[in-house]
Amino acid sequence: MSARVILGEADFDAGAELARLEALGGGGVASFTGVVRGGDGLEALRLEIYPGMTLRALEDIVAEAERRWALLGVTLIHRHGPVPAGGRIVFVGVASRHRRAALEACAFLIDWAKSRAPFWKQEMFADGRSRWVEARAADEDAAAAWDASAEHGCP
């Protein structure tokens, strides 16, 4: 299993990350790219992290995906600091021999990255206002649904 977990401020090349996963010799690669939604004068998101904990939390989430599904490779990239509207925030890519493991593991990884790793998003507006994004119950429900299906997966 090839695991690549990156936490940093820099943008990333999603195409290059997909190519790396496609080269692992599996039958399928699934991916998710999260992009900052613009509109309503939103200029950027600023993502705060817990420096001592955030990277390890992401590594633990990847390890959990490896435990649940038979995977050939996982890439999880999460940015912090300022990300402009339209910019990439997060990338999840999964390579597996078969599509179901890749698709399920990809959904699991983004659901848990949203609510099981210490990040806090702040919206920065063009007029100088800022606002902390509130956690959505639906995101926590999506993460918790994978707890209920802990025995699922891993064909």
Next chain:
Amino acid sequence: MAIELLYFAWVREAIGRDGEAVEPPADVADVAGLIGWLAARGGGYAEALASAARLRCAVDQRFAPLDTPLAGAREIAIFPPVTGG
């Protein structure tokens, strides 16, 4: 024993600092008790910590429930629910 506290997001902004070392009295037994003890300082502490239902914590860099005992904890982070992804 001193505990290192860390604050994040609007908790950090309301309190006006990103962390501090504290020595809570012996009757403060768990993280919820610690939050109440800090809120009693008033000002930004009261504003940030008045409603424990809006807060989450990590004890020694692991997410933990608010009823986690303080005994043995070295670092406690207090923050709003996370919003990654």
